Amino acid sequence: TSVAVFFMSVMFIIYYKKYYNKVYTFSIVAAVSELLGSIFLLIAPGNFVRARITGDVSLLGNFYKNLGDLLDPTCLLIPLLIFCILYILLKDADKKIACIFALTSIVAVLSLSASPANFKGRIVLSGLAFMMIAAGILYTQIDFTNRKIKQVVCLLAVTFAIGSLKLYTSAIADIEDYESEYNINLQIIEQEKAAGNRDIVVNN
Numbered sequence: 661t662s663v664a665v666f667f668m669s670v671m672f673i674i675y676y677k678k679y680y681n682k683v684y685t686f687s688i689v690a691a692v693s694e695l696l697g698s699i700f701l702l703i704a705p706g707n708f709v710r711a712r713i714t715g716d717v718s719l720l721g722n723f724y725k726n727l728g729d730l731l732d733p734t735c736l737l738i739p740l741l742i743f744c745i746l747y748i749l750l751k752d753a754d755k756k757i758a759c760i761f762a763l764t765s766i767v768a769v770l771s772l773s774a775s776p777a778n779f780k781g782r783i784v785l786s787g788l789a790f791m792m793i794a795a796g797i798l799y800t801q802i803d804f805t806n807r808k809i810k811q812v813v814c815l816l817a818v819t820f821a822i823g824s825l826k827l828y829t830s831a832i833a834d835i836e837d838y839e840s841e842y843n844i845n846l847q848i849i850e851q852e853k854a855a856g857n858r859d860i861v862v863n864n
Contacts, residue, residue: 664768666694671760738823739791742816746798758797765790
C-alpha cells in the first residue's frame with residue numbers, strides 16, 4: 661500500500677503542476693518520504709522470511725497466485741463497477757481527481773499481488789478505500805434531478821449493500837476460523853505443558 665500512496669502523491673504533483681502550474685514543497689517532501697518508507701518496507705526482514713517459506717516464486721508467479729482477488733465479487737469488484745458506471749454517466753463532470761484515486765486503488769492491489777505471501781481475500785482491502793473515495797467523488801457530482809440517473813444510482817446502492825453483506829459474512833467466517841485455530845493451539849500448549857515439554861510448536 662505504501663507504493664500506492666507514493667504513486668498517488670506523484671500523480672497529485674503532476675496534476676497541480678499541469679492545471680495550476682504549482683508544485684508545493686510539502687508534496688515533494690511527502691513523496692520522497694513515502695518512497696523511502698516503501699523501500700524500507702520492501703527490505704524488511706519479514707519479506708525475506710515469507711519468500712523462503714513460499715519458495716522461489718517469480719513476480720509473475722506471485723501475480724498469477726494473488727491477482728484473482730482483484731475482481732473479488734465480495735469486495736473490490738463492486739466499487740470498481742460503481743466507479744466505471746458513474747464515470748460513463750457523468751459525461752460533463754470533472755473526473756480527474758476521482759481517476760487518481762481509482763488508479764491508486766489498482767496500484768495498491770497490483771503491488772500487494774507481487775508479494776511472495778498469499779494474502780487471499782485480504783489483498784483487496786488495500787485498494788478498497790481508494791476505490792470507494794473515487795466513487796464517492798463522482799457520486800457528489802450526480803444530478804439527482806435526472807430520473808434515469810436516479811434509477812441507476814438506486815440500483816448501484818442495492819448492489820453495493822448486497823456486496824457489503826457478503827463481505828461481512830466472509831469476515832465472520834474468517835474470524836471463526838481464526839478462533840478455531842487459536843483454541844487448537846491453546847490445547848496443544850496445555851497438553852505439552854502437562855507432559856513437561858518446554859519446546860512447544862503450534863500450528864501457524
